[in-house]
Amino acid sequence: MEFHSFPMNKVLESRQLEEALARWAGSSCSDCGARLCDHGVLCAVALGLKDRPRCLSCAANGLNRDLSTMSQHLGRWLLGKDCYKKAWILADSTRCEVPCSLVGLFAGCLELDSEDSFANDLSDSSPGGMVPKFPVAQDDSPPHVYDFGDLGCGDLILELRRILRELGPGVVVRVLATDPGAPQDIPAWVRMTGHTLLGAAHPVYDLRKRTDP
Ligand SMILES: [Zn+2]
Ligand SMILES: [Zn+2]
Incomplete structure (x- = not known):
């Protein structure tokens, strides 16, 4: 059994997202070149793509996932977390296309109770339930x-x-x-x-x- 551990740098959650936004907002998808608004950056960070940000459809493509299914899961998860939800709401809309397609895509997720939606999410889509x-x-x-x-x-x-x-x-x-x-x-x-x-x-x-x- 191999064992690895990590330095325990306690980083404020929102600070981490702020840094990601400062670094990537307004940059482009590294696959298709589409410009990323702050919402797009938050999606990329949530998917773990911070080192090489991609738009949602290129991310789904790269991960070999169905775009609409992945978007649903991502929206519920991301907006069910306080740190991301806050960053999402405060995202600089001057960098969005108007109207922002991601805000539209995830609109329903802001209303959901995260615990409930997540529980449903797990039970209806994992094999065997x-x-x-x-x-x-x-x-x-x-x-x-x-x-x-x-x-x-x-x-x-x-x-x-x-x-x-x-x-x-x-x-x-x-x-x-x-x-x-x-x-x-x-x-x-x-x-x-x-x-x-x-x-x-x-x-x-x-x-x-x-x-x-
Ligand atoms: Zn792209
Ligand atoms: Zn946006």
């Missing part, structure tokens, strides 16, 4: 273990994405994450990006990296 029981299946090799400490909001997902990129397809990873948002963030992101959640018992999450490229 249930999150599998923790721990990992017996036939899986011992997981790589990563301790994320209390990294939260954007940081946790960015680190997770970076790590998975370096591992081979189908590798099983155990994530330790004490952030109170992790029970929502990790399963939602894993599903949005096509990996498999093998089991979850906060603060422990077992997942398998997707096998297709």
Whole structure:
């Protein structure tokens, strides 16, 4: 079993998003060149694409996900989190096309109760309707273990994405994450990006990296 841990820099969640906005707002999708408004940057950060921001449709393309399904999940998840919701509402609309297509796309998500919508989300779209029981299946090799400490909001997902990129397809990873948002963030992101959640018992999450490229 390999064990990795991360420096526990306590970064304010909103500060992290502010920095991402300062860095990327008004920049362009690195695939199609479309200009990104602040909402687009928040979407890219939520998907863990901060190092190379993409518009939503190129992100879905790159992750091999259906755009409308991914957008629904992303909207509910992103606007169900206080830090993102606040940043979303405060996003500089002077950088948006008028009207902003992302604001329109996620409009209904601002009204939803995040807990309820997320619970529904999980039960109606994971195969079998249930999150599998923790721990990992017996036939899986011992997981790589990563301790994320209390990294939260954007940081946790960015680190997770970076790590998975370096591992081979189908590798099983155990994530330790004490952030109170992790029970929502990790399963939602894993599903949005096509990996498999093998089991979850906060603060422990077992997942398998997707096998297709
Ligand atoms: Zn694009
Ligand atoms: Zn916008």
